[in-house]
Amino acid sequence: MTATATGGARVLRRVAIGLVILVVLLVVADRVGNYVAERTAGNTIQQSQHLTSRPDVNIGGFPFLTQLAAGHFDKITVTASHVPVGSASVPLQVAQVHVEFDGVTVSRAFSSVHANTANAIALVNYADLSKTLGVDLAYAGNGRIKASKSVSLAGRTLSAEVTTQPILANGALSFGSTQINGAGQLSGEVTALLNKVFDVSVPLQGIPFQIQVKSLTVDERGLHINLTGANLSYAN
Numbered sequence: 001m002t003a004t005a006t007g008g009a010r011v012l013r014r015v016a017i018g019l020v021i022l023v024v025l026l027v028v029a030d031r032v033g034n035y036v037a038e039r040t041a042g043n044t045i046q047q048s049q050h051l052t053s054r055p056d057v058n059i060g061g062f063p064f065l066t067q068l069a070a071g072h073f074d075k076i077t078v079t080a081s082h083v084p085v086g087s088a089s090v091p092l093q094v095a096q097v098h099v100e101f102d103g104v105t106v107s108r109a110f111s112s113v114h115a116n117t118a119n120a121i122a123l124v125n126y127a128d129l130s131k132t133l134g135v136d137l138a139y140a141g142n143g144r145i146k147a148s149k150s151v152s153l154a155g156r157t158l159s160a161e162v163t164t165q166p167i168l169a170n171g172a173l174s175f176g177s178t179q180i181n182g183a184g185q186l187s188g189e190v191t192a193l194l195n196k197v198f199d200v201s202v203p204l205q206g207i208p209f210q211i212q213v214k215s216l217t218v219d220e221r222g223l224h225i226n227l228t229g230a231n232l233s234y235a236n
Helices: 003-049 064-070 126-133 188-198
Strands: 056-059 072-086 091-106 112-125 137-141 144-153 156-169 172-180 212-218 222-235
Touching: 003 056, 003 072, 003 112, 003 222, 072 112, 091 126, 091 222, 112 126, 126 137, 126 144, 126 222, 156 188, 156 212, 172 188
Parallel strands: none
Antiparallel strands: 056 072, 072 091, 091 112, 112 222, 137 144, 144 156, 156 172, 212 222
């Protein structure tokens, strides 16, 4: 191999190494920018929605920097934890609100965020719902939940299991089709007291992000409230 050929190969090798280093630096810069933007967006959302802690934000798509330059992202996912809703008399803590925003436009400093649409799931676990209702709750199967309740009457303690179906009524969490196992063995007074276990309505309009309640499902983990929204804007 001639000296010229050897020198040319050496130059090509240096160019290739330089290109690899450049690509790595660009990827690192992109990921660092993505991380900083996610935290900044989390701060904006926390302040605008009055959350007790900064939510987790995931900005989808790659590369991030080109999306940032355009000020537009196809999808941003936000997960907020321990969100208080309900009212002063009937407080409820939502364990998690997971929101997927589509068609998101942001300001350069993420001080404002606008989304075309949003779909969300809010999880209410049984521990938090038990605190609200004042009874220990568990999944009863077939979309129903159950509570064991003891009632003192005439010096006797009577226990029964009450099951019910969580439902949505006028944007609030309510309960229907309540049944008392062994009701025939209980007095009317005891039955009336047990029926009051689920005679409550929990307002849900305090859920953040301006999203509206759509539907409800129930399983072993808890209550899953489906929400949706459109043309949403947030600013700190």
